[in-house]
Amino acid sequence: MIGVVGDSLSGLVCAYRLARAGYDVSVFAESTVDAMPAHAWPTARLHPSDSSTRSLLADLGFEHRLAWDEARIGFYDDGTIHPFNTRTERAAHPRLSLRETVRLEALFAGIARDGDARLGISRSIPIHPEDYDDVPLKSHLESSSTEQTAAAIWTPVLEGRFGAGADALSAAPLLEWVRRRRETRRRGVLEGGGQSLVDALVAEIGTEKVRARPRVTDVVTEAGSLQSVRLERNGELTTQPLEALVIATGPESIGRLTEYDAGIETVTPTFVTISTTRALTGCHEVFVADSAPFDRIVTPTTIDSRADDRTVHTMVRYARSNESSAESAPPADLERRWLAALGELFPPFDRGGLESVETTTGTTKPITSRGYLERVVPYDLETAVADGVFYAGTASRATYPELRLEGAVAAGDAGAERVMAALEPAERPS
Incomplete structure (x- = not known):
């Protein structure tokens, strides 16, 4: 056997x-x-x-x-969801200057600078995520981005997608995430x-x-x-x-x-999944920059042939292995707190229109740290x-x-x- x-x-x-x-x-x-x-x-x-x-x-x-379908992303910042899928949408983000947008586009294009631009000897080189396994993400962002871009964009992505900050990660996972979005926004969902x-x-x-x-x-x-x-x-x-x-x-x-x-x-995600008859957003993923007990909202997560008119939203929060998980709270208390926060972020959200609420603990995932x-x-x-x-x-x-x-x-x-x-x-x- x-x-x-x-x-x-x-x-x-x-x-x-x-x-x-x-x-x-x-x-x-x-x-x-x-x-x-x-x-x-x-x-x-x-x-x-x-x-x-x-x-x-x-x-x-x-x-x-x-x-x-197209997996669109957005950032919830100061009461508004800012779509972040095309150059035009990224340039329209209110917290990014023209200079910051240009540097951001270089990263989304998979291009890094090698050499010293001040001496006129720099050149553009393609980014291969695995080559950055030993590069601390924090130092990479400091050299390729700005503090404003990190606060408005990268911090919400890191917390909502990887469950860790820039000081804990190598540059590889974020660059891989960018690479996959650069290739195509098309994603498949299993019925x-x-x-x-x-x-x-x-x-x-x-x-x-x-x-x-x-x-x-x-x-x-x-x-x-x-x-x-x-x-x-x-x-x-x-x-x-x-x-x-x-x-x-x-x-x-x-x-x-x-x-x-x-x-x-490792980090372990807690999910609170709700089923409603009205979509809160047209984005597949919304990274929450505002204060909330969760870091990311994903929708829709499934196509259910038994209820084609429903919309499924999943709120996500990670806890590191040395921290107490949000799941340690009774599910009813957790759901009450998260739904209240969702209502504050989305005033049209009506708890009376909920068809179901479910709290689960997700797959434990490693923190891809340097080396x-x-x-x-x-x-x-x-x-x-x-x-x-x-x-x-x-x-x-x-x-x-x-x-x-x-x-x-x-x-x-x-x-x-x-x-x-x-x-x-x-x-x-x-």
Whole structure:
């Protein structure tokens, strides 16, 4: 048997690929409440270049359930949403001067300056996000932007998209975000949302093979090789022998299971999703520069064939691993506070028109700090943990430089490929 720890999206994709190849596979939870709930992707959209996800949807027969539209963004500042998608819209932002807009456009064009302009020896060079992994974002913004631009634009994006400030990040994730928006604003939305994808994967793997209980408490190795995992159910401990194990959790969970310390800090988003009959904004993402308990509003997040006239808005706030999450408050209190703030931002918002309100905790994501590539968890953990142990979680190479739906799917694919390569031809499925 092959075990997959973590009923995350990447874990389910990994198990699906292995099961499809004929292997006996079971998915186990790592904790009572898994650190990476597979259904918690309410703000996910596909970029046209997301080949792993599109291939998975094709395999599942979901291509016809993918709808494409323009993912527009805006900034809520001083009571107004300022669209920020075209050069004209960016130039119209009231907090940016002409000089600041010109420098901003250079960044959106993917161009950096090399050399000393004062000496007449500077030149334009293309920006490749991965080349900036070791560059502190704060220093990069200081050299390529202004304090006013950082306060009006980049700080809301960093807090709303990455859950961290410029002093905690490398320049790579922001430059990657800019690159993807530069390529195209076209995005895909899956009918039924992420849960429909999860349901299909579970059905393909086998419901009886995706087990919330028992949970894995320990990985047992001997002489540098995997032997088994210890399982706990209702206080009783059992042992399950395994040929291979894929850990599809966040970096903190792999540390608890194997003592492997990736040295990666994480953030966890809290989502409050509401369903209304009236849209609050025409933008897909609104970054909130004004004071509010949330940093970003995403809409619409899903296309629901059962209620085509409804609009779904998701408010997002991140908490770092060393902070108390907003989710620690009772959901009713959290929802009351966030809805009150939403009403202050959007006076036309009528709580009486709400069809539903739901609070969830999203997928824990790594903070892509300076030098992050040196700390990514390898897919094959033979050297770091034991032969037969693999990784397909949020701290893998596939999720760099920012955890997205595509990265989670690609991580699951990569984990399955490593397992199959290691087991063949010694154990080729019949």
